[in-house]
Amino acid sequence: MKELKHLNKYFKKYWLKLLMGVLITIIARVFSLIMPSYVSKSIQAIEKFVANSISISEAKELLFGYILIIIGAALLSGLFTFLMRQTIINVSRYIEYDLKNEVFDHYQILNLSFYKKNRIGDLMNRISEDINQVRMYAGPAIMYGINTLTMFVCIIPLMFIKAPTLASYTLIPLPILSVLIYQISKIIHKRSTKVQEYLSTLSTFAQESFSGVAVIKAYSLEPKINSEINTLANQGKDTSMDLAKVNAWFFPLMILLIGISNIFVIYIGGKQYINGEITSIGIIAEFILYVNMLTWPVAIVGWLTSIIQRAEASQKRINEFLKVQPDIRNEVAEITPIVGDIEFKNVSFTYDDTNITALDNVSFNIKAGQTVAILGKTGAGKSTILDLVARLYDASSGEVLIDGIPAQKLNLDNLRSAIGAVPQDAFLFSDTIENNIRFGNEDATFDEIVSVAKKAVVHKNIEGFSKKYDTILGERGITLSGGQKQRVSIARALLKNPNIYLFDDCLSAVDTETEEEILNNLKQVSHSKTTLIVSHRVSSAKNADKIIVLENGRIIQEGTHEELNNIDGYYKELYLNQLSEKE
Template identity: 40%
Template sequence: MKNLKQLIKTASKYRKKYFIGIFFLLLIDFIQLIPPRLLGYLTDSMQKGTANRELLLRYIIYTLLIYLVMAFGRYIWRVYIFGTSRLIEYDMRNNLFKHLQSLSLSFYNSNKTGDLMALATNDLNAVRAALGPGIIMLTDSIVLSITTLIIMLSINVKLTLLSLIPLPFVALISTKFGRMIHRRFLKVQQAFSKLTDMVQENFSGIRIIKSFVQEAKEAEKFTRENMNNFNTNMHLIRIWGLFFPLIEFVASLSFVILLGVGGAYVIYNKISLGDFITFNMYLGSLVWPMMAVGWVINMLQRGLASFERIQDVLNQKPEIVDRYVDDVKSLNGDIHIQNLTFTYPGNETPSLKNINITLKKGQTLGIIGRTGSGKSTLVNLLVRLYNVKDNNIFINGHDINRIPLKVLRENIGLVPQDAFLFSTTIAENINLACEDFDMDRIIESAKASDIYDNIMDFSNKFETVVGERGVTLSGGQKQRVSISRAIIKNPDILVFDDCLSAVDAKTEVKILDNLRKIMRDRTSIIISHRISAVKDADLIVVLENGEIVEKGTHSELVTSGGLYQSIYEKQLLEEKIQEEV
C-alpha cells in the first residue's frame, strides 16, 4: 500500500491530463452500450414485421455516428492517458538519473551497472504500463461492470443472476494468480539485471577477454546466465499461460447458461429475441471487465514490483552532502591536514594514519610511496569522494566539511590515475568542465599537456571521436588528454594522481616543464611513483602503509638514508640500464 500511495502521488502531478483522458474513456464506455440496444430494437422490429427501409437506414446512420464518436473519443483518451504515462516515465527516468549522479562512490561499489541499467529500462517500462494501460483497464473493469450489470438486470433479473454465477470465480482466479505473477515477475527482473550486468561487463572488458583468449569461457558463462533468464521467464510464462485459458473457460460458462436458460426464455416468450441478442452482447461486454481484473492485477503487480525496485534506489541517501557550509567562493589559500586517520567503509584497517601536512598557498606538494601506501586515498578525501571527520582537513582556513561541494570540486582540477574519457570528440573531452566552447583554450591546454602534436596527426584533429572509454587512444595519450581537461578548468588547486605513469621519461620531463608554468601561482599536488615527477616540489612526503615515514625537500630526503633514497637509487639504476640497452 505504501508503494501504491507513492505511485499515485507520482502520477498526481498530471492529474488534469488524466482527468481529460478518463472523462473521454468514461464517455466512450457509456456510448458503446448503445449499439447492442439498437440491434435488439431492430431485431424485435424485424420479428414483428414493423421494420422498413427507412427504419433500417436510420439505425445504420445512428450506428455509424456512434462508432465515429467512439473512434474520436478513443483517440483522445489514448493521447491523454498513454501520453501522460510517457510523461511520467520521462520524469522518473530524469529523476532516477539525477539521483544516481548524486549518490556517493560507496553506492556504486556495492551496486552493479547492469542492475542499474535494468532499472532505467525494464523497470521503468513496467511502471509506465501500470500508469497507462493499467489505468484504462481499471476504469473499464469498474465502469463497464456496473453499467452493463444495471442494463442486464433491467432486461431480466433472474437470467442476469444465473448468467453471472461463473463470473465471480473469474475475479477470484485473477486475484490468486496475480500474487503468484508478482513474485515470479520480481525474479524475472532480477535475472534480467544479472544478464544485463554480465553483458555490459563483457563489452567493457572485451580487450582483456580477447587478450587472454577467454571468448569461449565467457560465452559459456553467458549461456548459463541466459539460460537462467530463460528459465525464470518460462517459470512466469507457465503460470501466465495457464491464467488466460482458465479465465476464458470459466467466463464461457456464462454463455452456456445464457444459451440454455435464455434460449428457453425466448421459446416461452419470457423475453424477446431482440432482448436475447442484446443480453448476449452485454454479457460479452461484462466478461471483458471481469477478465480485465486479472490484467489489471498483473499489470499493477508488475508496475509496483518495478516501482519498489526504483524507490529502493531513490531512497538511498548520498553520504557526501552539504550539511553546514561557510560562504566560500574560492580555494585560493593554504592546505592544512592535521591528525588525519581514515578507514574505508567496511574495512577494519585504516588506509591513512595520523597524516599531518601543511602546504602554503602557491606551493607544490609531492607525494611518493609504494602501491597501496594511501596516496590516492588522500586525493579522494581532498575532493570529498569519501567523508572525512571535522577538523582534519582545512583549505583556505575553512574546514573541508564546511566548504560547499560545488565550490570544492569546481576549484580543484583533479587528474585521476584512471584516465577515463567519454566516447565523444577529443575537443569535447578536454572541454568537459567548461560551459563555453573556446577552441583557443582547448588548443592551449592540449599544448601544455604535450598532446597537441598527436592530435594534429589524427585525420579529424580535435574532432576525432575517441570511442568508449577512449579505446582508440594509447594509455599515455589518454592521460595527457585528461591533464588537458584539468588545465583548461583553471582551478585554484591542481592535483595530479600518478597521471604520467603511461608516458616515457622524455615526455614526462616536457609535460612537467609545461606544468610548472601553470602551477607557479596555484597550490599543486603531484602524486607519483617516479622521483623525477616530484623532485622539484616545495615539500615531499613519503607514504608507507598509510603513514608518513619521511618529509622534506628532494635534497634533504635523497641523503636521509630512508625509503626515499632507496627508491631514488633504484630508479637511477633502472635509467642507466635502459640507456645502456
Template identity: 45%
Template sequence: MKHLAALNKYFVKYKWRFLLGLLFTAVSIVFSIFQPIMVRQIFDLLEQNLNTYGLVSDTHLKGAFRGDFTKVLAFYGLTILAFALLSGFFMFLQRQTLIVMSRFIEYDLKNEVYEQYQRLDLNFFKMHRTGDLMSRITEDVSRVRMYVGPAVMYATRTVIMLIIIVYLMLEVNPLLTLYTLLPLPFLAVTIYYVNRIIHRKSERIQAQLSGITTIAQESYSGIRVIKSYVQEDATAEYFDKASNEYRESSISLAKTDALYQPTMQLMIGLSVILTIFIGGLQVMRGNITVGNLAEFVIYVNMLTFPFFSIGWVASMVQRAAASQQRLNEFLEIQPEIKDSPDAQTVVLKGAVRLENVTFTYPHTGITALKNFNLAIQPGQKVAVIGRTGSGKSTLAQLLIRMYDPQEGRVELDGLDIRGMKLQSLREQISYVPQDVFLFSDTIANNIRFARPEADIETVKRAARQASIEKDISTQFREGFETVIGERGVTLSGGQKQRISIARGLLKDPNLLVFDDCLSAVDAKTEKEIIGNLYEYLRHKTAIIITHRIFSLFEFDKIIVLDEGAIVEQGTHEELLSLNGYYATLYARQQSGEEDPVMAS
C-alpha cells in the first residue's frame, strides 16, 4: 500500500465526497439489514398464530382474525419494500459520491501525468517508447481509478456489512454463526487465487492485443511499401500468427471463467445447506425460532457478495499498486532542462553568441559540437551549411534550449539562456524544424498554432509570405478550413514545409531559426519563398540551416560546419574566393549536381 499512499492527497481534496460516500454506504446497509429482521418477525408471527387460527377457524371470529392478520402481513410487506427502496436510493447516492469522486481523481491524475510530460525534456522522449508513455496516462491511470472508486466502495461496503451482520448473527446464536461463516473464508481465498490467474491471463491477452494493434497500424501506414514489395502474403501470415496466439489465450481465459462462476455458486450453496441443516437442528432443540433460521439464510446470501468481492478488491488493489508505482516513478523524474531559481524574463533583440560550446548527446554518446564559437549581431542573416551529422540541427536545438551544452555558454543579448525563463525564451524564438509536424486539424489552426489568438487575415498573410496561400485557395475546396488529416497526410512534402514556415512567420519574433525547411520545395517556389523571406527578415535575426546555397539571398555571414566545428565562414563572395569546400559545393549546385552527403 506504500505506493498507493501517494493518492491520499486526492482523498483529502475530495474528503467531503469521500465521507458522504461512507455515510451513504452505511445507511444503505442498515436499511438492507432491516429486511431479514422483518422476515424473521413474519415467520415468527406465522408460527405463533398458526395454532390460534386453528382454534378460531370454525367460529365467527375466523373472518376478523384473517383480516387482521392480512393487514399485519401487508404492513410487513410494505415495510420491507420501503426499506428496499431506501437501501437502493442510498446505494445510488453512494455511487454518485464515491464513483464520481474516482472520476474526479482520474481527471486530476491524468492532468498531473500530462503536465509532467510537458515538463520533461527532449532527451526523456528519445529514451522512451511512445506506446509506454501512452499506457501510463491510459491503462495505469484507469487501474488506479478502479482502486479509488470501485475497490474503496466495495471494500467499505464489505467491512461495514460484515461487522453488522456478524454482530446480529452472534446475538442470535454463536454456534450457528460459526457453521454459517465456515465456508465463506475458503470462498474468499479461492476467489483471490482464481482472480490472480484471470489477471495473469488478462495481462497476456492485453499485451497480445496491443501487438495485434501495432501490426495492423504499421500495415495500414506502410501499405504502399507492402504492395510495392509484394509482401501481402507475408504480412498476412505474420498477422495470422499473432491472431492465433491471441485466440488461444482468449479461449484459455474463457475456460477459467467458465469454471469460476459454478465453483463460486457451489461453495455458496454449501454454506446455505449447512446453515439450513445446523439451523434446523437448533430449531428442533428450541434454541432458535424458524424466523431466526430464515433470517440466517438471508444473511448468508447477503454476505455472498462481500466475500465474493474480497478477492476482486484484492486483485484491483494489486493492479493499482503496480500501476501507481510506475506513475510514482514517472512523476518523480526531474527534467534536466528547467528554470533556474533566479531565471529572468527578458525581451530579446536578437544577438546570439556561442562560446566554447561542446555538446554530446546523452542517449547516443555522439559529440555533435566541439569547442564551438559563433557570434551573430541583432538583425544579421546567417546561413549554416554542413554535411549530415556535422552539428547543424544541434545548433538549433541549443538555441531554443532543448538541450544544455556540457561545456561553454549559449548567450542571447549577452545573457546565458540558462538564466532565462524557458517560456519567455521559446515565446521569442520561431523555430521551423526539419521534420515537419502538423496536427489533424484545419490548415488555419495548424498555422495559428504559433499564435492561437491570430485572426484569419493574419493567418493568410503568413501563408502568403510562405508561398502557400495560392495552393490553399486553389487546390482545397474548403480553403483554410480544410482538415488536413493526421500528420498532414493529405498534403505534399513541400506543402507541409510551407505551412510549417507560415506557422513560424506568424509568431513574428526577433529571432528565427529555419532548420533545412525548404528541402521538399521545388526551385521556383524556393526562389519565391526566399524573396518573401528577404523582405520579412529585413530587421530580424535569422539563422537558416540548409544543405543548398541560396545565392539570391544576401547573407551577412555563411558558416560551413564539419564534425562539429566551423571550417569556413564569411560572405558568399569571400567563401568563393577561398576556393574551398563552399566553392566546390556551389560549383556542383550550379552545374545541376548535388553533394549526396550534404543533402541531409
C-alpha cells in the first residue's frame, strides 16, 4: 500500500470527521450485538416456562421486554449506521474533490512537451476513473474495514467467554480464509493494473475518434474504426473477465467457510448440549447468529482487498504523473512588471521529443512598442520564437531577455499575463462566443466584447447567427469556419489588452481584404504595444517596424520592408511572387 501513502495528507486534513465516523461505526456495531444475546435469553425464558420454573405471565413479560430491547437496539444500530455513512463516505468525496484538483493543477503546470508525449484520453482516465477507484479506498474501504474489525473484536471474545470449545471449532475456517485472501489479492493487483491501462487506451481511442470524426467520414474510415474498436472491446472484455474470474472466487469461498462454521456450531453445540456442557439451546442459537453476523464482515474482507488493490494500482498511475516535475517553473515570487523589450542572445533550441533543432544561434532585439514580422518557410523556427517569448519552453542555449532580464528571472504569471497570444490553430471552448472572447478578460463588459469583435472584423458574422453572441460553439469551435475561429481568437487577445502581442500566422484563413482591414485595426490597437507577427504573407509584414526572415532556424535577412525589397533575397522573391498572384 506504499502508493496510497500519498493520501495520508488528506486523512490528516479530515481527521476529525474520520474519527467521528470511526466512533459512530463502533457504536452502530455494538448496538447490533445486543440482538443475539437477547435472542438467547428469550429461548432460555421459554425453556424455563417449559420446565415450569416460571409462570406464563412471567414468560410473556420477559419476552415482551426482550423484544423491545431487540427492536430498540436495531433502530439505534440503523440510525448510527446512517450517520456512519454520512461522515466517512462524505470524507471520501472531499478527498476525491481535493485529489482531482491536485491532479488538474499539476496538469496545468506541466510543459507542452509532456502533452506531446502523453495522450489526452490517458490523462482524462487518470483524473476520472483512477481517482474514482482511489475514492473507494478512502471511503467504503475504511468504513467497512472499521465495521469488520469492530465485529471481529467484539464477537470473537464474546463467543469464547460463553462457550470456549464451541468458539474454537467455529473459528477454524478463518485462518484458512486469510491465506486464500492473501494469495488471491496478489493476482487481483496485477490484473487491476491491466484493466486500468486498458481503460486509458479505450478513452484515448474514443477521444481521438470523436475529435476526428470529420476526417473519418471524409475518408470513409467507419469500417476500419469499427473494426479497431471491436478489437479493443474484445481485449477489454478479456482483461476484465480475467479480473472477474479471480474476484468470483471470493464470495463462494467465504460462504462455504461460513457454512462450515455453521455446521460446527450445530454439531459441536448439539453434542455439548446433550452432554450437559451447554445449559441452553439458546447458546447454540446465539452462536448461529454470531456466525451469520460474521458472514458479511468475513465476506467483505475479500471485497476490501479487491478495492485496496484496485486503489493501489490506480494511485500508482496517478503518482507517476504527479512525480513529473515541470522544466518551466515560476522561480520568482515577487511581482515583476513587464514593459515589452525583447532580446534574443545567441539562442538555440532543440525539441526533446523530436530532437529537431528549431533555432540555431539566433540574436535580435525588439524595442518596447515596436511591431516585428517574422517570415520564413514551414519549419524555419518562427513559432518557436513566440513560444520562447511566452516561456512555454526555455532556450537550450543562449538567453531570452525581457526588459533586459532573463525570462527565467521574471515572475512567470506576470510574464504570461502581459502577453496576448493568438495561435495559428485557434482553440475555442465549447461555450458561447461571448464567453470565448471574455476569456481574455473576465471583467470585460459586453460593449467591450463587441468593440474588440468589430476590430477583429468578426462582429458582422456573429450578428448573422440566430443567437448572436450567445451562440454555443461545438468542441474546439467546430461551429465556426477557420477564418471566423481565428478572428474570435484575435478578439480575445485584443480584449486582454496586454503589453506584448504574439500573432502566429493567425490570418492565414482569411481573405486579403479582411486581412488588410484587420491589420489596419491591429496597427491602431497595438500602438505602443510590442507586437510579433508570424506570417507567410508579405502583406502582413510590410508595415512592420522590422522584418526578420528565418531559414533552417537561422536569421538570413533583417530590416524594414523597403530595405529588404531593395536587395535580392528570400523576402524580395516572396514579395514579387505574392504580388503577381494578387494581380
